[in-house]
Amino acid sequence: MRALVYLGPRRMELQEVPDPVAGPGDVVIDSVVSAVCGSDLHGFREASPRRIPPLVMGHETIGRIGAVGTGVDPERLGQRVVLKPIISCGRCAACRAGDINRCREGRLVGRDLAGGFAERFAVPATAAVPVPSELPDEVAVLTEPLANAEHVTERAVREGDVVFVIGSGPIGALMVRAAFLHRARQVIVTDTNPERLAFAVAQGAEGVPGDDALEAVTAATDGWGADVVIDAAGFETTWALGLQAIRPGGHIFEIGLGAPRGMVEFFTVLGKEATITGSYAWSDQDFARSLELLAGGALTPDGWLTRVPLAEGQQAFEDLADRGQPFKVLLELG
Ligand SMILES: [Zn+2]
Ligand SMILES: [Zn+2]
Structure with a gap:
């Protein structure tokens, strides 16, 4: 074969x-x-x-x-x-x-x-x-990639949240869809490649290219910051962006494989009482739920x-x- x-x-x-x-x-x-x-x-x-x-x-x-x-x-x-x-x-x-x-x-x-x-x-x-x-x-x-999104959003997103997704590849776009399925109020998404934003925008997000993203989150939250940041890129620059964009007490989920290590501004983690959670793959339940969501027409x-x-x-x-x-x-x- x-x-x-x-x-x-x-x-x-x-x-x-x-x-x-x-x-x-x-x-x-x-x-x-x-x-x-x-x-x-x-x-x-x-x-x-x-x-x-x-x-x-x-x-x-x-x-x-x-x-x-x-x-x-x-x-x-x-x-x-x-x-x-x-x-x-x-x-x-x-x-x-x-x-x-x-x-x-x-x-x-x-x-x-x-x-x-x-x-x-x-x-x-x-x-x-x-x-x-x-x-x-x-x-x-x-089913498998959406299960990754389910694994994050099921833990991260509560009704009415403003969610900021960094990275608009397939996983970023699936995060947008899954965030709305978990009743996010607004999802803002950014990517350095503006062409890729279109797919996340089609899922209902507001797409903001590169440097304007932080401003968009600030404007959407009265200067408070996003309730949830989902980093589907995973570089030093996006870790920093996530920390700037998160509200005090907010929750950052790391799923991007960009860089294995680097500098993180821990004084901001402390000062904002931010929680940073890693996410790898999915549970049995996430996988089953993902297939169920797709069968129910959750995604086109x-x-x-x-x-x-x-x-x-x-x-x-x-x-x-x-x-x-x-x-x-x-x-x-x-
Ligand atoms: Zn995969
Ligand atoms: Zn085991």
């Missing part, structure tokens, strides 16, 4: 690789489409200790069950599924609470085991979640996705890394 294999920073290659086998309790998913996530892109740009080449990335996948291992209901053959890519131990305290993103033995498909940028891949049967038939692939494939991702054949994957990664375009890439496998 064909797979797009990551061979090191900025190197992807279409290769012929052996077909996966469904072990006990596993299924093989025949991929139909796999979206490129910001974290795949992060792995493509620079060497990461968490993505060891050669690796088949991809954790936002829609496919059909093509084979089942022993102990899996054969009735599932042919079932259309969305990949639920966190493989957790199921026994630890975090897993028992449904917080599978906190499992110490947790593995991620497309990072710790071969993922969806291949015609087929094997996962535990529990990682293949049935998709309602009326939900198109182009919407269902957003018009114009979000650009379909690219698997063979052109390397080029798509380069375009995303160098130009931030297109907005979100859907690799076609089926």
